[in-house]
Each structure stands twice: as C-alpha cells, then as structure tokens.
Amino acid sequence: MTFANTLLRxxxxxxxxxxxxxxxxxxxxxxxANTAWILSSSALVLLMTLPGLALFYGGLVRSKNVLSILMQxxxxxxxxxxxWFVLGYSLAFSEGNGFIGDFSKxxxxxxxxxSLFGDxxxxxxxxxxxxxxxxxxxxxxxGFAERMKFSAVLVFSAAWLLLVYAPITxxxxxxxxxxxxxxxxxxxxxxxxxxxGVAALVAAKxxxxxxxxxxxxxxxxxxxxxxxxxxxxxxxxxxxxGGSALGANGTAAMAILATHLAASMGxxxxxxxxxxxxxxxxxxxxxxxMVAGLGTITPASGYVGPxxxxxxxxxxxxxxxxxxVYIKQKLKIxxxxxxxxxxxVGGILGTLLAxxxxxxxxxxxxxxxxAEGNETMLEQLSVQAIGVVATFAYTAIVSWLLFVIxxxxxxxxxxxxxxEVNGLDIxxxxxxxxxx
Amino acid sequence: xxxxxxxxKPFKIDDVREALTQxxxxxxxxxxxxxxxxxxxxxxxxxxAEYAVDFLPKMKLEIAILDEQEDAVIEAIIxxxxxxxxxxxxxxxxxxxxxVRVRTKEEGVDAV
Numbered sequence: 360m361t362f363a364n365t366l367l368r369x370x371x372x373x374x375x376x377x378x379x380x381x382x383x384x385x386x387x388x389x390x391x392a393n394t395a396w397i398l399s400s401s402a403l404v405l406l407m408t409l410p411g412l413a414l415f416y417g418g419l420v421r422s423k424n425v426l427s428i429l430m431q432x433x434x435x436x437x438x439x440x441x442x443w444f445v446l447g448y449s450l451a452f453s454e455g456n457g458f459i460g461d462f463s464k465x466x467x468x469x470x471x472x473x474s475l476f477g478d479x480x481x482x483x484x485x486x487x488x489x490x491x492x493x494x495x496x497x498x499x500x501x502g503f504a505e506r507m508k509f510s511a512v513l514v515f516s517a518a519w520l521l522l523v524y525a526p527i528t529x530x531x532x533x534x535x536x537x538x539x540x541x542x543x544x545x546x547x548x549x550x551x552x553x554x555x556g557v558a559a560l561v562a563a564k565x566x567x568x569x570x571x572x573x574x575x576x577x578x579x580x581x582x583x584x585x586x587x588x589x590x591x592x593x594x595x596x597x598x599x600x601g602g603s604a605l606g607a608n609g610t611a612a613m614a615i616l617a618t619h620l621a622a623s624m625g626x627x628x629x630x631x632x633x634x635x636x637x638x639x640x641x642x643x644x645x646x647x648x649m650v651a652g653l654g655t656i657t658p659a660s661g662y663v664g665p666x667x668x669x670x671x672x673x674x675x676x677x678x679x680x681x682x683x684v685y686i687k688q689k690l691k692i693x694x695x696x697x698x699x700x701x702x703x704v705g706g707i708l709g710t711l712l713a714x715x716x717x718x719x720x721x722x723x724x725x726x727x728x729x730a731e732g733n734e735t736m737l738e739q740l741s742v743q744a745i746g747v748v749a750t751f752a753y754t755a756i757v758s759w760l761l762f763v764i765x766x767x768x769x770x771x772x773x774x775x776x777x778x779e780v781n782g783l784d785i786x787x788x789x790x791x792x793x794x795x
Numbered sequence: 796x797x798x799x800x801x802x803x804k805p806f807k808i809d810d811v812r813e814a815l816t817q818x819x820x821x822x823x824x825x826x827x828x829x830x831x832x833x834x835x836x837x838x839x840x841x842x843x844a845e846y847a848v849d850f851l852p853k854m855k856l857e858i859a860i861l862d863e864q865e866d867a868v869i870e871a872i873i874x875x876x877x878x879x880x881x882x883x884x885x886x887x888x889x890x891x892x893x894x895v896r897v898r899t900k901e902e903g904v905d906a907v
Contacts, residue, residue, distance in 0.1 A: 576846040578839070633840070643841055684843035697842055 390478040396607035397479050397487050403598025404490035408436055408497050411595050414588025415646075416501055419696050422580040423782025424505045425792035431500045431509070435516045436493045442520055443492040448485045450525035457536035459526045477605055487602060488528075495524050495551045501696030502559025503566050503772075505577075506779050509787040511772045514765050519558060523757050527554055527750055541730030542746040543713040543739070545614065546603035548658020548706040549750045556703015557754040559694055560686075565762045566773055568693030570780065582642055589646035593622055596653050600660040614660040618653065621660075621672030625652020628676025647701060651679035654705030659713035663726035667716030670724060674712065675705050707747050714740035796891035796907055797865050801856040802830065803876040803884040808854045814875040815858065818867055824857040834882030853884065859894055859907050 413432040417425050439447075449464035464470060467485065476484035496516040503512070530537040531544050544550060571577060579585060600618040604611035629648020630640035655675030656668055663671065682700035686692050694700070717726035718736050733739040766772045773779070778786035785791060803811060808825065815823065829850035836849035860868050869886055877883060896906040 573844075576848075577844075578846055579841060637840055641840065647842055680843075687842075687844055 387475060387478050389475060389480075390606070393477075393606040393608075394479045394483060396611065397483050397602055397605060400598035400602025401483070401487045401490050403595045404487070404494065404602065405436075405595075407592050407595030407599060408432055408490075408494045411588050411591035412494065412497055414584045415592060415650075416504065416588070416696055418581040418584030418586075418588065419501075419579045420504050421577065421782070422792055423784055425580060425584075425784065426788055426790055427509070427783035428500065428504060430788055431512050432497050434509075434513060435497045435500070438513060438517055439493045439496055439520050440489055442517055443489045444485075447492055447520055447525045448488060450521065451528035452485075452488070452533045454534070455529065457539065458530070459535075460529050460533055479605065484605070491547060491551060491599075492520060492524060492528075495547075495555050496520055498551070498555035498698055498702055499558045499562065501698040502562040502694045504695040505569050505783065506566060506695075506773050507562070508769060508772060508774055509783070511765055511769050514769070515761055518761050518765070519758060522761065523554060523558065523754050524550070527753065530749070531746070537742075537746050537749065540742045540745065541732050541739070542742050543662050543717060543730055544658045544710060544746065545661035545713070546600040546657045548654070548710040548713070549746050552654045552657060552702040552706025553710065553747065553750045554754045556699040556701075556706060557751055558758040559698030560692065560703060561755055561758040562762065563692050563694040563699075565759065565766075568691070569695065570776060572693040573687075573691060579643065586642055586646055589649060593649060593653065596622070596657075600657060604661055610661050613664070616665050617660045617663055617668035617671075618656050620665050621656030621668045621675065622649045622652040624669050624672025625649055625655065625676040625679075628652075628673050629680050632677070632680050647683075647697070648676045648680070651675045651701050651705050654702045655679070655709035655712070658706065658710040659716060659726075661727075662713050662717035664716070664724065666723045667712075667721070667726055671709060671712050671716060675708060678708050679705050707751070710743050710747050711740065714743035796894060796904065797860050797862060798889045798891045799856075799858045799860060799865075799868055799872070800887040800889070801858075801872050801876070801884065802828070802853050802886075803856065803872070804878065804882060805852055805854045807876040807878075808856070810875040811856065811872055814871040815868065818864070818871050820858060820860065820864075820868065822858070826855045826857075828853050828855045832882070832885065851882070859891055861904060861907055 409432060413429050416432070417428045420428055444467065446465050449462055450460045453460035453464040455461040467482065470481050472480060472482060474481040496519055499516070499519070500512065528550050529535040531542055531550050532538065542549070569577060596618055597615050601611045601615040604614055626645045626649035629651065630645040633644040634640040652672040652675045656671050659671055679701050682704040683697050686694060686700050715736060716724060717729055717739065719725045719728050729739040730742070733742060762772060774783065774786055801811070805827070812823070830853055831849055831851055834851065836847055836851060839846050839848055858868065865888065869888070872886055893902065894906040895902050
C-alpha cells in the first residue's frame with residue numbers, strides 16, 4: 360500500500376463510512392502510526408534481553424561464570440527466534456483448538472507483507488511476539504545459573520519454548536481457553552513471568568544447589584553491570600507493556616505510565632524495607648524492587664489506572680522481598696538469581712491484582728473494567744486465579760518432565776563438580792570474561 | 796637500623812606520609828593489603844543472603860629508619876593514623892640487619 364493510498368483512505372474513510380454502511384466501516388485499515396510504535400516496541404523488548412537481562416544476570420554471577428550467562432542469553436535469543444518463526448508462532452497464534460494452535464502459520468505460511476493483524480502488518484506482530492519468546496526462556500537461566508551444562512540449556516530452552524511457552528501463549532493470547540474465559544494478562548504476567556519463574560524454580564529443585572550454597576559466599580561479581588542491565592530492562596519494559604496495546608494510543612500511554620509508576624514504587628519499597636530492617640538501602644535491593652514492580656504490573660498494566668499501579672508496585676515490592684528471603688533461607692532452594700520470587704511471585708500477584716484494580720468501582724484506584732462476561736470482581740478474580748493455577752501446574756509438570764528427559768539424554772544436566780568450581784566460562788566455553 | 800611496618804586505615808595514608816615527610820623520612824613502601832584484627836570483618840547483604848566478609852582493606856607501610864628515629868616515627872604514625880575507633884591498625888618494629896642501596900652499592904646506615 361502506497362503512502363498516498365494510505366493517506367487517501369485515512370482522510371476519506373470517516374466520510375465514506377457514513378454513506379456506505381457497516382460493511383465498509385468494519386474493514387480494518389492499516390495504521391502507519393500503530394505500525395511505527397510496534398516496530399519501536401519490538402526493538403525495546405529485544406533490548407531487554409540483549410543487553411538488559413544479559414548484563415543484569417551477568418553481574419549477579421561470579422566472575423568465572425559471567426560469559427556463560429552472556430552466552431546463554433545470546434544463544435537463546437538466536438534459537439528462540441528461529442524456532443518462533445518455524446513453528447512457535449503458529450502453535451501460539453493460529454486457530455487450532457482451545458489448547459494449542461495448528462501448523463497453518465508455520466514458516467509464516469500464507470502471510471506476506473500485506474497481511475494484517477488488526478491494523479498492523481502480521482509479520483510485525485509475529486516479530487513483536489518473537490521478542491517475548493526470546494526473553495521468557497532467557498529469564499529461566501537465572502534459576503540454574505553457574506551449574507548447568509550448556510548443551511542442556513540449549514535443548515531445554517528449545518523444547519520448553521515449543522511445549523510450554525507456545526501453548527500457554529495460545530491459551531492466553533491466541534484465543535485459547537483462558538482467553539475465552541476472559542483472563543486478563545495484558546503483557547505477559549502469566550505467559551512470561553509465571554512460566555519463567557516456575558520453570559526456574561523447578562530447575563533449581565531438579566539440579567540442586569550450587570556447591571557452597573548457604574555455607575560460603577556466592578557473591579555477585581559486578582553490581583555495576585547488574586544496575587546497568589536493570590536500567591535497560593526498565594527502559595525496554597516500556598515496549599513490553601506499552602507495545603502490548605498493539606497501537607499508538609491511550610491504552611499504550613496509560614500502560615506505560617502504570618508500568619513506570621509501579622517500577623518506581625517497587626524500587627522505593629524494596630530499598631525502604633532494607634533500610635528499615637538492615638539499616639542501609641542497597642543498590643541490588645533497589646533494582647530488584649524495580650524488577651519486582653515491573654513483573655507485578657505487567658499482567659495488569661493496560662487494565663488498571665495509575666493510582667492502582669502505585670498500589671500494585673508497593674505490594675509487588677513487599678511480597679517479592681519476603682518471598683526472596685523465604686525461598687532462600689527457609690526452603691533453602693538455590694534459585695540462583697531469584698527468578699521465581701521476583702518474576703514468578705510478581706507475575707502471580709499481578710495477575711490476581713489485575714482482577715481487583717481493573718474494577719471501575721474503586722474511586723481513584725479504579726481501572727478500565729472487567730473482561731466481557733465477567734460482571735463482578737469475584738468473577739474476574741476467579742478467572743485470574745484459574746489462569747494462575749493452570750499456568751503454574753502445566754509449566755511445573757512439563758518443565759520437570761523436560762529436565763528429567765534431557766538429563767537422561769545428555770547423561771546429566773549438571774557439569775561435574777570440578778567444572779563447576781573452575782567456572783562455566785572455562786569449562787563450557789574455553790574462555791575467560793576478564794584478563795585484568 | 797629498624798624496619799617499621801605499620802598497618803593503617805586506607806584513608807589515613809596521606810596524613811601519615813605527610814607526618815613522616817616532616818620528620819625527614821625520605822622513602823617508604825606502601826602496599827594495599829587485606830586483613831583483620833579486633834575489628835573483625837563486616838557483613839554484606841545481597842537479596843537477603845548474608846555474607847561475612849572477614850578481610851578488610853588496609854594499607855601496609857614499610858620504612859627503614861635509623862635507631863634514633865624510632866620513637867619519633869612511631870609517635871608520628873600514631874598521631875596521624877589515630878581515629879580512636881576499632882581498626883586503626885598496628886605498628887611492628889623489627890631489627891634490620893642490613894640495607895643496601897642498589898644504585899650506589901652503599902651499605903648500612905648510609906643506605907637508609
């Protein structure tokens with residue numbers, strides 16, 4: 360479609376639609392503005408993984424494992440992108456049944472540059488979704504950091520993308536059974552954060568703790584990297600949540616505003632709790648609180664108002680803080696980089712809170728109303744809870760099975776103790792992060 | 796001849812150097828070291844995981860002096876490095892058997 364043609368249609372459509380009846384008015388028009396915004400958002404979401412998450416996680420591991428994290432982020436980005444194009448997108452977003460899509464859009468069959476998804480090109484929608492398919496398995500690596508074989512990471516990530524991520528995306532965003540129930544997940548609280556968090560928790564249980572966990576110091580090696588990465592995550596999240604409006608419109612603006620406020624509130628809350636409990640606020644604390652705020656607002660971001668977002672950020676900061684301490688110190692699970700307490704718990708909390716703060720009856724804390732078919736807060740909350748439980752259970756079972764099977768295929772998931780002590784950079788990649 | 800080895804808090808190194816220069820001390824060797832005495836270590840908290848850090852950063856100062864300078868040098872270091880808080884450091888004095896200046900091959904007192 361040429362620019363002149365587009366302009367003509369944009370100018371004439373409102374006038375013509377009055378004369379020509381609903382058939383013409385209902386025809387979806389290509390939107391250059393929306394396309395521009397989703398193109399930008401796709402870049403922003405990819406920025407979250409490369410370099411955002413890579414730096415965020417890279418700084419949190421010991422210096423002998425920094426390259427392994429960067430390598431895993433990059434490898435997963437490449438593999439997930441190709442798999443998403445070949446099969447993942449089709450399984451998630453073609454018609455299929457309520458549980459999973461079909462193969463009709465494999466390799467983008469039947470889709471060309473004039474194909475539309477809503478009013479943006481379908482290849483662009485597929486690309487935008489691809490960036491989500493990249494970051495979700497990349498988030499999981501925090502659960503098994505510093506001890507899993509590189510081969511196992513790759514096989515698991517690829518299989519998990521097709522067997523967990525794609526079906527759940529179909530349930531929630533691809534017209535599947537949760538979508539039909541009216542589940543609210545604006546930008547991936549269930550699809551991204553619960554799935555990644557639960558898979559990381561399962562990984563940590565299956566692999567067991569790193570050598571020295573809770574007995575000797577396993578300290579972050581470069582918090583400067585971590586804070587830099589966290590900053591990139593924050594910026595990229597504007598595309599993650601704002602882009603999920605699929606248009607350059609008020610919903611996107613409000614989603615970004617809600618996202619930003621919740622991140623700020625989460626950061627303040629986490630640092631504040633540390634200051635109160637330990638006498639000092641830490642840099643790692645403030646950035647972790649920010650990520651918790653972002654993870655918590657994500658499912659709710661387009662459905663709640665800014666005042667609701669502040670409450671969500673506050674609760675995200677509190678609940679994720681105590682979950683982190685509880686999982687590490689009480690349950691003694693070595694989810695190395697706290698993926699479950701920060702993303703998983705944040706995603707669960709946010710998904711439930713979306714059912715509350717989307718209500719229009721909460722005064723200044725009101726949102727934009729419940730999904731069609733849900734009349735009361737209780738009804739919306741029930742759907743949200745069903746979404747949480749189903750996503751949690753399905754992800755946990757399939758991830759666990761995958762780990763067991765891949766462990767058998769590769770003769771164990773974990774590197775040897777000697778390799779672990781020497782660090783994955785040398786033992787898995789024959790390289791060192793630093794020669795200082 | 797004596798060798799004075801002083802372990803002090805890093806932020807006091809400039810004060811100590813100045814005090815020693817005023818005494819006419821011409822040379823010294825400074826090393827960044829880590830250790831602990833009565834100060835013990837401190838704890839660091841990362842997302843609720845508490846780690847004990849036993850070894851704290853300190854500066855080690857080594858100076859070769861004449862026997863008669865000993866009291867004044869010790870006095871000057873104490874004066875300059877003192878904060879009154881735990882962890883101020885320690886001064887060790889050892890007998891120095893020989894000193895040789897590499898450039899001139901001077902030995903003993905002449906080389907100090």
